[in-house]
Amino acid sequence: MDVCFCLPARGHTMSRRGSDRSHCIRKTALRPSDRSTSAEPAIIEKLHEDYMKPGVLSLAAGVSYMKPPRDCLSWALEAVLQSDSADPHRYGDVVGDQNLLEVIRRKLETVNKLTGQEIMVTAGANQAFVNVLLSITDVGDEVILTKPYYFSHLVALQLCGVVPVMANSDPELKPDPIEIKASITPKTKALVLVNPGNPSGSVAERELVEELETLCHDAGIWLISDEAYEHFLYNSVAHYSPSLYPNQVINIFTMSKSYALAGWRVGYISYPKILSDSMLKINDTVPTHACRTSQSIATKALEDDGDFPAVHAKELERNRDEIWRVVEKYATVKTTGAFYFFIKAPGGYDDLDATRILAEKYNVLVVPGVAFGMPGYLRISYAGLRYEVMKTAAACLEEGLLYLSRIPPEREDAKERWD
Amino acid sequence: MDVCFCLPARGHTMSRRGSDRSHCIRKTALRPSDRSTSAEPAIIEKLHEDYMKPGVLSLAAGVSYMKPPRDCLSWALEAVLQSDSADPHRYGDVVGDQNLLEVIRRKLETVNKLTGQEIMVTAGANQAFVNVLLSITDVGDEVILTKPYYFSHLVALQLCGVVPVMANSDPELKPDPIEIKASITPKTKALVLVNPGNPSGSVAERELVEELETLCHDAGIWLISDEAYEHFLYNSVAHYSPSLYPNQVINIFTMSKSYALAGWRVGYISYPKILSDSMLKINDTVPTHACRTSQSIATKALEDDGDFPAVHAKELERNRDEIWRVVEKYATVKTTGAFYFFIKAPGGYDDLDATRILAEKYNVLVVPGVAFGMPGYLRISYAGLRYEVMKTAAACLEEGLLYLSRIPPEREDAKERWD
Numbered sequence: 001m002d003v004c005f006c007l008p009a010r011g012h013t014m015s016r017r018g019s020d021r022s023h024c025i026r027k028t029a030l031r032p033s034d035r036s037t038s039a040e041p042a043i044i045e046k047l048h049e050d051y052m053k054p055g056v057l058s059l060a061a062g063v064s065y066m067k068p069p070r071d072c073l074s075w076a077l078e079a080v081l082q083s084d085s086a087d088p089h090r091y092g093d094v095v096g097d098q099n100l101l102e103v104i105r106r107k108l109e110t111v112n113k114l115t116g117q118e119i120m121v122t123a124g125a126n127q128a129f130v131n132v133l134l135s136i137t138d139v140g141d142e143v144i145l146t147k148p149y150y151f152s153h154l155v156a157l158q159l160c161g162v163v164p165v166m167a168n169s170d171p172e173l174k175p176d177p178i179e180i181k182a183s184i185t186p187k188t189k190a191l192v193l194v195n196p197g198n199p200s201g202s203v204a205e206r207e208l209v210e211e212l213e214t215l216c217h218d219a220g221i222w223l224i225s226d227e228a229y230e231h232f233l234y235n236s237v238a239h240y241s242p243s244l245y246p247n248q249v250i251n252i253f254t255m256s257k258s259y260a261l262a263g264w265r266v267g268y269i270s271y272p273k274i275l276s277d278s279m280l281k282i283n284d285t286v287p288t289h290a291c292r293t294s295q296s297i298a299t300k301a302l303e304d305d306g307d308f309p310a311v312h313a314k315e316l317e318r319n320r321d322e323i324w325r326v327v328e329k330y331a332t333v334k335t336t337g338a339f340y341f342f343i344k345a346p347g348g349y350d351d352l353d354a355t356r357i358l359a360e361k362y363n364v365l366v367v368p369g370v371a372f373g374m375p376g377y378l379r380i381s382y383a384g385l386r387y388e389v390m391k392t393a394a395a396c397l398e399e400g401l402l403y404l405s406r407i408p409p410e411r412e413d414a415k416e417r418w419d
Numbered sequence: 420m421d422v423c424f425c426l427p428a429r430g431h432t433m434s435r436r437g438s439d440r441s442h443c444i445r446k447t448a449l450r451p452s453d454r455s456t457s458a459e460p461a462i463i464e465k466l467h468e469d470y471m472k473p474g475v476l477s478l479a480a481g482v483s484y485m486k487p488p489r490d491c492l493s494w495a496l497e498a499v500l501q502s503d504s505a506d507p508h509r510y511g512d513v514v515g516d517q518n519l520l521e522v523i524r525r526k527l528e529t530v531n532k533l534t535g536q537e538i539m540v541t542a543g544a545n546q547a548f549v550n551v552l553l554s555i556t557d558v559g560d561e562v563i564l565t566k567p568y569y570f571s572h573l574v575a576l577q578l579c580g581v582v583p584v585m586a587n588s589d590p591e592l593k594p595d596p597i598e599i600k601a602s603i604t605p606k607t608k609a610l611v612l613v614n615p616g617n618p619s620g621s622v623a624e625r626e627l628v629e630e631l632e633t634l635c636h637d638a639g640i641w642l643i644s645d646e647a648y649e650h651f652l653y654n655s656v657a658h659y660s661p662s663l664y665p666n667q668v669i670n671i672f673t674m675s676k677s678y679a680l681a682g683w684r685v686g687y688i689s690y691p692k693i694l695s696d697s698m699l700k701i702n703d704t705v706p707t708h709a710c711r712t713s714q715s716i717a718t719k720a721l722e723d724d725g726d727f728p729a730v731h732a733k734e735l736e737r738n739r740d741e742i743w744r745v746v747e748k749y750a751t752v753k754t755t756g757a758f759y760f761f762i763k764a765p766g767g768y769d770d771l772d773a774t775r776i777l778a779e780k781y782n783v784l785v786v787p788g789v790a791f792g793m794p795g796y797l798r799i800s801y802a803g804l805r806y807e808v809m810k811t812a813a814a815c816l817e818e819g820l821l822y823l824s825r826i827p828p829e830r831e832d833a834k835e836r837w838d
Binding site: 031033068091094137247260291 | 448449450451452453454455456458459460461463464480482484485486487492493496497499500505506507508509510511512513542543545546549553554555556557558560571574575578580608639640641666667679680681682683684691693694696697699700701702703704705706707708709710711712713
C-alpha cells in the first residue's frame with residue numbers, strides 16, 4: 001500500500017509532494033511525547049543544577065554518607081579481577097543470578113517473614129517499580145499514591161499511562177485507610193505503600209499495614225509495598241512486611257539504602273507466581289538484568305553482612321538528633337523511619353521560595369514539598385553528610401529557618417522564584 | 420468521598436458489603452496486565468530453559484565468547500578497591516558520569532561523525548530503546564519495525580502502548596524504503612533501523628541509510644538507529660551512522676557487543692536537544708543511571724582500547740567462515756554484519772520444529788525466526804563459542820540441517836511442538 005493521508009490529524013500539517021517523496025509532512029511531529037513532557041521534572045537533578053554551588057551543603061539527596069561493607073566489595077571485585085572466565089562479563093539470567101536469588105530468599109524468610117513468592121533481581125527499586133507497574137496495570141488504570149508521595153512513583157505512573165490518584169495522609173503523615181478507601185474506584189489496580197515513608201519518614205506499623213492489606217484484599221486491588229528504607233527505624237519501632245495476603249502483595253527492596261550500594265543499582269522484588277511471565281518479559285526488555293558484579297556484591301553483602309543495615313541506621317542517630325533539634329518546632333510529628341523529616345516551611349513561605357532562600361542565603365539545600373505533592377513543606381535528609389559536616393549544615397538550616405519564620409514572605413524579595 | 424460502585428465494569432464482580440468494608444469486590448482484578456500478557460515471551464530465556472541441557476551447544480545467544488579488554492577492568496576495579504571515597508557507591512548524574520560522557524563525545528565525533536547532539540549513558544541498549552520510546556511516543560502512536568525485527572524492540576513497543584507496524588525487508592534482508600514508505604500513516608512517530616541488523620546480519624550502507632534518513636525527514640518522523648553491532652563488519656563494508664538530519668535522528672550504542680561488556684549493562688544514546696528534559700525524567704525514573712563502576716570501565720575502554728572492537732570482529736572471522744560453510748546452501752544471502760546468519764529452515768520445516776529437532780537430536784541451539792517476525796527462518800549466531808568448540812557446533816548444525824532437508828516434516832514426529 002502507498003497511501004496519501006489527506007485528513008490532517010491533530011498537530012499535523014499535510015502537503016502534497018511529488019510521487020518520489022512521502023505525501024505526509026508533519027513539521028510538528030518531531031517533538032517529545034506528551035507523556036514525557038507532562039511528567040514531573042527530575043527534581044533532585046534540577047535542584048542540584050540550580051543550587052549546588054560550591055559551599056552549599058546538601059540535605060536533599062536520598063542517600064547516606066556511609067560506605068558499603070568493605071569485604072563484599074573486595075570479595076566480588078577481586079573475584080572478577082582474578083577470574084579467567086568471561087562469565088561475569090556476559091549476560092546473566094533475566095531473573096537474577098542464582099546465588100543472589102538464594103540469599104535473597106533466605107533474607108526474605110528470616111528478616112521479612114515472606115515466603116512462597118517469586119523473586120527477581122532488578123537494577124534498583126525505581127526500575128523495580130516500573131516493572132511492577134507494567135506487569136499489573138494497563139493504560140487508563142488508576143493507582144493510589146498517598147501524599148506526600150515519592151516523586152519517582154508519580155513519574156513512573158505518568159510514563160506508563162496510569163492515572164495517579166492521591167490520598168491524603170493522616171496528621172502523623174501515615175497512610176490513612178479512610179482516605180485510601182475513599183479513593184478506590186472500579187479502575188483502581190493498586191495502592192502504593194512506601195514504608196518507612198519517603199519523604200514523610202513515617203512508619204506504618206504492623207496493625208496499620210494489616211488494615212491496609214485487608215482493605216486492598218477486600219477491594220480486590222494489589223498492594224505495592226516499597227520497603228527501600230526497611231532498616232532505617234528509630235524510637236524502637238519495628239518494620240513489618242505485608243504478608244497476610246501473599247497473592248496480592250508485591251514487595252520492593254533495594255541494596256541502595258541499607259547497604260549504601262546506590263551506585264551499583266541493585267534491588268529486588270517479591271511477587272506472586274501469577275506475575276512471573278510478565279515480570280520476565282519486562283525485565284528482559286528494559287534492563288535485561290542488573291549488573292552482574294553488582295549482583296555478586298549484593299550476594300556477599302546479604303550473606304555476610306546481615307548486621308550492617310542496623311549498624312548503618314544506628315550510625316545515623318546522631319545526625320537525626322542534630323537535625324531534629326533544629327526542625328522540631330516546624331515539624332508536625334517526629335517521624336520514626338527512613339532518614340527524612342518532612343516539615344512545614346516556616347512563616348507561611350511557599351516551599352520553592354523557602355528552598356531558594358535556604359540555598360542562596362544559608363548554603364543548605366533541601367527538597368521542596370511540591371515534589372511530593374505537598375507544597376508548603378520541605379524534606380530534610382539527615383543521612384547525606386558525616387556528623388561533623390552535618391552539624392554545620394544543621395546550623396545553617398537553623399539560621400535559615402529562623403529567618404523564614406521572622407521575615408514574612410511579603411518583605412522577602414520572593415520574586416525570583418525557582419521553577 | 421466514600422462511594423459505592425454500583426455499575427460493574429468489565430472484569431469486575433460487585434457485591435455490597437457492610438459499611439466497614441470496601442463496597443467493591445473484584446475477584447478477577449489480581450491478574451497480570453493485558454500489555455504484559457499480550458507481549459511476546461522472553462524468547463532467549465525460554466529457549467535456554469527448554470533446550471539448554473548438558474551437552475547442547477548454543478548458537479542462540481547474542482553475545483560473543485570474548486572477554487573485555489583486561490586493562491580497563493583492572494583500572495576501574497582497583498580504583499574502587501583502593502578508594503577511600505564513598506563516591507563510586509553513591510548515586511551519580513542521571514545523564515551519566517562526566518568523564519564517560521566526554522570520551523563518548525570524542526568517540527561519536529571521530530568514529531561515527533556525529534556531533535552537536537546530547538548524550539546520555541544508559542544501562543545498555545535495551546533500556547536505551549525504552550527511554551527513546553517513552554520520550555517520543557504516546558499511547559496509540561505507531562512505530563515501524565522492519566522484518567526480521569529485534570524481538571526486544573517489539574516487546575518494548577507493546578509494553579509502552581505503541582502500535583508496531585511491520586515493513587518487509589528486501590531479498591537481501593535489508594530495510595526496503597518502498598515497504599517502509601508504504602507503512603507510514605499519520606500516526607507514525609518513528610522508523611527503527613537496526614544496523615548492522617539483528618537477526619538479519621545485513622548491513623545498510625551509507626546510500627541506503629541516507630535514503631531512509633531522507634524518507635523520515637520528508638515524512639516528519641524520527642529515525643531510531645540502533646547501532647549495537649556497529650563494529651561487526653565483514654567483506655569490507657563500512658558502518659555509517661545517520662547524520663544528514665541530526666534533529667530527527669536518535670542513535671543507540673552499547674558496550675555489550677563491541678567491548679564484550681554485556682554483563683555490566685552500559686550503553687549510550689545520542690539525541691537532539693529538544694528531547695533532553697524528557698530523557699532526563701525517564702532515565703531518572705527507570706534505571707536512575709547505569710552502574711557507576713560499569714561507567715568507569717566503559718570510560719577506560721573507550722579511552723584506551725579504541726582498537727579492541729575491530730580486533731574483536733576480526734577474531735570472529737574464523738567462526739563466521741565455519742558457520743557460513745554449513746549454512747550457505749540454506750541462506751538467502753551472505754550478510755556482512757553483526758554476528759548472525761538468518762537462514763530458511765531446510766525441508767519446509769516450521770522454525771519451532773526445526774529448533775526443537777536441532778536441540779534435541781543434534782545438540783545445537785538456534786533461535787526460531789518467529790521470534791523476529793519471520794516464521795520458517797532460523798537465527799544462527801557465530802559469536803558465542805570459541806573456534807574449537809564452534810567447529811563442533813558447526814558439525815552438529817551441519818548434520819541437523821542435512822537431516823531436516825532430507826526427512827520431510829510429515830515423516831518427522833513433529834507433534835511435540837515447542838511453544
